[in-house]
Amino acid sequence: xxxxxxxxxxxxxxxxxxxxxxxxxxxxxxxxxxxxxxxxxxxxxxxxxxxxxxxxxxxxxxxxxxxxxxxxxxxxxxxxxxxxxxxxxxxxxxxxxxxxxxxxxxxxxxx
Amino acid sequence: xxxxxxxxxxxxxxxxxxxxxxxxxxxxxxxxxxxxxxxxxxxxxxxxxxxxxxxxxxxxxxxxxxxxxxxxxxxxxxxxxxxxxxxxxxxxxxxxxxxxxxxxxxxxxxxx
Numbered sequence: 001x002x003x004x005x006x007x008x009x010x011x012x013x014x015x016x017x018x019x020x021x022x023x024x025x026x027x028x029x030x031x032x033x034x035x036x037x038x039x040x041x042x043x044x045x046x047x048x049x050x051x052x053x054x055x056x057x058x059x060x061x062x063x064x065x066x067x068x069x070x071x072x073x074x075x076x077x078x079x080x081x082x083x084x085x086x087x088x089x090x091x092x093x094x095x096x097x098x099x100x101x102x103x104x105x106x107x108x109x110x111x
Numbered sequence: 112x113x114x115x116x117x118x119x120x121x122x123x124x125x126x127x128x129x130x131x132x133x134x135x136x137x138x139x140x141x142x143x144x145x146x147x148x149x150x151x152x153x154x155x156x157x158x159x160x161x162x163x164x165x166x167x168x169x170x171x172x173x174x175x176x177x178x179x180x181x182x183x184x185x186x187x188x189x190x191x192x193x194x195x196x197x198x199x200x201x202x203x204x205x206x207x208x209x210x211x212x213x214x215x216x217x218x219x220x221x222x223x
Contacts (some may be wrong), residue, residue, distance in 0.1 A: 040216070099157045099160060
């Protein structure tokens with residue numbers, strides 16, 4: 001069954017620590033995206049990648065980094081530079097832009 | 112500035128009633144307008160989408176109405192059911208698909 005798998009479902013970060021969120025898709029989609037969701041704020045684009053080994057910053061990229069070494073995978077690292085990392089992180093993928101399909105998210109909290 | 116403004120923030124509808132959620136956008140270059148439905152703890156799921164060359168699109172109980180001149184579009188949920196209780200997001204994107212800009216969401220509660 002095709003889909004987008006995000007792991008872990010819940011993640012806790014200590015002060016000064018980098019954490020990596022996993023996103024894997026088996027839909028054979030070219031493009032992948034990372035969004036951040038805060039209560040009452042909708043979804044905001046962090047990074048996106050339209051092709052392997054290439055990615056672009058979205059609206060709120062500061063404090064985050066990504067890699068796209070394989071078509072199926074687009075991990076997001078939340079670095080210690082991100083001072084307010086508590087949020088629900090959503091990964092999405094698409095074939096030639098639309099529609100975008102979402103995973104079930106990772107909820108990141110600060111210890 | 113590129114924005115999508117969504118209203119209302121929350122909505123309570125009786126079972127069998129019509130739920131209406133509105134969105135307005137600013138950038139006339141936007142050309143794809145999806146609506147997503149999200150349940151707690153889950154990712155958004157695409158509900159229905161429209162392009163600006165049509166004024167209305169219907170899929171089952173869900174209808175998008177699109178007014179290009181007013182730069183507004185709305186979601187109508189007919190015969191609303193308790194299972195429709197969720198958060199709904201409108202969005203807009205450019206033709207390249209490199210940016211999907213979301214509204215802030217509407218929390219719908221359908222009372223039985």
